[in-house]
Amino acid sequence: MNINISEEVIHAHLGVCIYTAECDHLQQSNPDPTSIYVENKGEIKEVSKALILQAPKLNETFPDLFQEAIDYCDRLIISTFQTLF
Secondary structure (H helix, E strand, O other): OOOOOOEEEEEOOOEEEEEOHHHHHHHHOOOOOOEEEEEEOOEEEEEEHHHEEEOOOHHHHOHHHHHHHHHHHHHHHHHHHHHHO
């Protein structure tokens, strides 16, 4: 598992967590290869790697779909404002 500092990951029970610089520092001296340190709601926790899913960056994984979603939202916002005013 290769996670970059400041990268968001999803934990099966905790939800969205962040792999911070402090987590990385703790991980360097972690003797347990099956666990990883993550920050959740401001608290550093040691969790099982098996329960961590890397969150895909949608704009990199599906760039066309991501752009379509942004365009749709833009059109919806403009249409709503035109209707209201």
